Amino acid sequence: MHSEYDVEEMFLKLEAYFGFVPKIFQVLAENPKALKAYVEKSEVLMMDDSLPPLTKEFISIGAASALGADHCLATHLEAARNFGAKNEQLLLAIMMGSIIAETKALATSLRVYEDFKG
Numbered sequence: 001m002h003s004e005y006d007v008e009e010m011f012l013k014l015e016a017y018f019g020f021v022p023k024i025f026q027v028l029a030e031n032p033k034a035l036k037a038y039v040e041k042s043e044v045l046m047m048d049d050s051l052p053p054l055t056k057e058f059i060s061i062g063a064a065s066a067l068g069a070d071h072c073l074a075t076h077l078e079a080a081r082n083f084g085a086k087n088e089q090l091l092l093a094i095m096m097g098s099i100i101a102e103t104k105a106l107a108t109s110l111r112v113y114e115d116f117k118g
Contacts, residue, residue, distance in 0.1 A: 005032030010039045019082035022075045054083040062097030
């Protein structure tokens with residue numbers, strides 16, 4: 001009999017998508033109700049077929065790179081590799097995210113500079 005908060009069942013779904021259970025979900029399992037909420041939110045995005053899974057992973061890699069989220073970056077690099085990504089694609093996704101982060105910093109700083117100089 002499965003409970004409403006069956007951690008094992010949620011882990012099987014995650015493993016089916018990622019090829020492993022990411023650390024964030026492992027820790028959230030200490031609170032099965034919170035884990036279920038997070039898994040359901042993630043599942044809505046992971047299962048949406050508007051974009052192919054590998055494209056979603058490239059977006060996740062770029063975002064993790066831009067945010068400096070090294071654990072997320074490692075998770076999504078591994079997931080992308082499981083979906084067939086090549087090293088040059090992974091590197092490009094990292095560089096795209098990083099250049100957006102750099103551009104954001106420059107755009108904000110240069111606007112402050114322009115206001116400052118009068």
